[in-house]
Amino acid sequence: MSEAxxxxxxxxxxxxxxxxxxxxxxxxxxxxxxxxAGFQRLEETENWHLAPGKRYYVTRNDSSxxxxxxxxxxxxxxxxxxxxxxxxxxxxxxxxxxxxAGWLQLGIQVYGGVxxxxxxxxxxxxxxxxxxxxxxxxxxxxxINVDRPVAxxxxxxxHMDRDVNAGRTINPQTQMSPVLMQSDTxxxxxxxxxxxxxxxxxxxxxxxxxxxxxxxxxxxxxLGVRRELIASARLDNLLSCFVGLEALLxxxxxxxxLLVANDHEExxxxxxCGAQGPFLGDVLKRLNAQVGGATEESLIQLIQSSLMIxxxxxxxxxxxxxxxxxxxxxxxxxGGPVVKVNASQRYATxxxxxxxxxxxxxxxxxPVQSFVTRADMGCGSTIGPITATEVGVPTIDVGLPxxxxxxxxxxxxxxxxxxxxxxxxxxxxxxxxx
Numbered sequence: 554m555s556e557a558x559x560x561x562x563x564x565x566x567x568x569x570x571x572x573x574x575x576x577x578x579x580x581x582x583x584x585x586x587x588x589x590a591g592f593q594r595l596e597e598t599e600n601w602h603l604a605p606g607k608r609y610y611v612t613r614n615d616s617s618x619x620x621x622x623x624x625x626x627x628x629x630x631x632x633x634x635x636x637x638x639x640x641x642x643x644x645x646x647x648x649x650x651x652x653x654a655g656w657l658q659l660g661i662q663v664y665g666g667v668x669x670x671x672x673x674x675x676x677x678x679x680x681x682x683x684x685x686x687x688x689x690x691x692x693x694x695x696x697i698n699v700d701r702p703v704a705x706x707x708x709x710x711x712h713m714d715r716d717v718n719a720g721r722t723i724n725p726q727t728q729m730s731p732v733l734m735q736s737d738t739x740x741x742x743x744x745x746x747x748x749x750x751x752x753x754x755x756x757x758x759x760x761x762x763x764x765x766x767x768x769x770x771x772x773x774x775x776l777g778v779r780r781e782l783i784a785s786a787r788l789d790n791l792l793s794c795f796v797g798l799e800a801l802l803x804x805x806x807x808x809x810x811l812l813v814a815n816d817h818e819e820x821x822x823x824x825x826c827g828a829q830g831p832f833l834g835d836v837l838k839r840l841n842a843q844v845g846g847a848t849e850e851s852l853i854q855l856i857q858s859s860l861m862i863x864x865x866x867x868x869x870x871x872x873x874x875x876x877x878x879x880x881x882x883x884x885x886x887x888g889g890p891v892v893k894v895n896a897s898q899r900y901a902t903x904x905x906x907x908x909x910x911x912x913x914x915x916x917x918x919x920p921v922q923s924f925v926t927r928a929d930m931g932c933g934s935t936i937g938p939i940t941a942t943e944v945g946v947p948t949i950d951v952g953l954p955x956x957x958x959x960x961x962x963x964x965x966x967x968x969x970x971x972x973x974x975x976x977x978x979x980x981x982x983x984x985x986x987x
Contacts, residue, residue, distance in 0.1 A: 583620075618638075633813065645765045668960045808981060
C-alpha cells in the first residue's frame with residue numbers, strides 16, 4: 554500500500570472525526586459515503602424488496618446504522634463488522650440554563666465513563682439534535698453543530714487549591730458547569746434560536762426538546778516527529794466506525810457482508826438502537842425472509858454460519874505506566890490490531906474466532922497482537938459479548954491500540970489504521986469463514 558494512499562485515508566479519517574461530534578453526526582456522515590458508493594436507503598417502517606448483489610443501509614434513531622451487501626447467489630453466511638457511534642462526554646440537562654457570579658452556565662450530566670480532568674480549560678463547542686415545532690404545528694428534527702469555542706470549564710487557580718496535584722475528587726454537579734457568556738438574563742433557548750436560524754434558516758420555531766452535548770473543537774492532528782500518531786476526540790470508537798466503513802467500501806462485493814454501528818455502548822447498550830436491543834436481530838430476520846431460507850431453521854443456520862468481528866479500541870502500552878499492563882500483553886501502538894481476550898467473557902473472543910482472525914491477518918500480511926488485562930484489575934467490555942448473547946453469532950473482539958481512552962483527546966497510531974482496514978477487507982472478501 555502506497556504512502557499516498559495511506560495519506561488519503563488519514564485525511565478522510567481526520568475529516569470524519571472532525572465533523573462527527575455526536576452519534577447523529579457520525580451516522581449522517583457514514584450514510585453520505587454509503588450513498589455515494591451506491592447503497593440504497595431502507596426504512597424500517599416500510600416493506601423491503603431486496604435483490605441479490607445489491608447494497609443497502611438502514612438507520613435507527615438516526616444514531617445507529619446497519620449497512621450490508623448481498624451476494625449474487627444465495628445468502629448462506631455473513632461477514633459482520635461491529636462498532637459503536639457514541640463516546641463518553643458531557644451532555645446537557647433538560648433544564649440546563651443556570652447563572653452564577655454574573656455568568657450564564659449550562660448544567661451537564663455525565664455520559665459514560667468520562668475521564669473528567671482533561672475537560673478543564675478546553676475550547677468547547679456544542680452539538681446534537683434539536684426538535685422544533687413550526688407555526689403549523691408540525692415537528693422537525695434537525696442536527697446542530699456550533700463548531701466554534703462558545704464555552705469553557707475554567708480550572709481553579711492552584712493558589713486556591715494547593716493540594717490539587719496530590720489528587721482531588723472532581724464533582725461534576727458543582728464544579729463542571731461550562732461558562733458561555735457574561736449574562737444573568739440570556740437563556741439556552743435564546744441561543745438555540747440564534748443557532749437554528751444561523752445553521753438552518755429556521756425562524757419563529759419553538760424548541761420542543763433536544764439532546765445536546767459539549768465537545769472539544771480542537772481538530773484532529775497527526776503528531777510525532779514522523780507523524781506516527783493521530784490525536785483526536787472520540788477515537789473510541791469512531792476510529793472503528795471509520796475503518797469498518799472503509800473495509801466495506803473496499804471489499805470486492807463477492808460475499809454477504811454487514812457493518813453495524815450501534816449507539817449507547819458507553820452506557821451499557823440497553824436501548825432500542827444499542828447492541829442489547831433488537832436492531833441487528835430485526836435486520837437479520839428480514840434478510841433471511843427475503844434472500845435467505847425464509848424459515849426459523851434457515852435463520853439459525855445463517856447466524857451460525859456467520860462471524861462477527863467486534864471492533865473497539867484497546868489499551869496500548871503506556872510508556873509512563875507500564876506497570877498497568879500484564880508484561881506479556883501490552884499492545885504497541887503501530888504494532889497492528891489487537892485480539893482482546895477475557896476469561897470472564899467481558900470480550901467475546903474464543904480460540905476458534907481468535908484463530909480465524911489471526912489467519913485473516915496472516916493473509917493480509919498484517920501484524921497482530923493480544924491484550925489481556927492484569928489479573929488484579931477489572932476489565933471493560935464491548936458490543937461483542939452483547940451481540941453474541943443477543944444474536945448468537947460467533948464473535949471475536951479486536952481493536953486498535955490507543956492511549957488515554959475516554960479522555961477528551963485520545964491518541965492512536967497512524968499505521969494501525971491501514972493495518973486493520975486491510976485485515977477487515979480480506980475478511981469481507983473471504984469465500985469461506987471456517
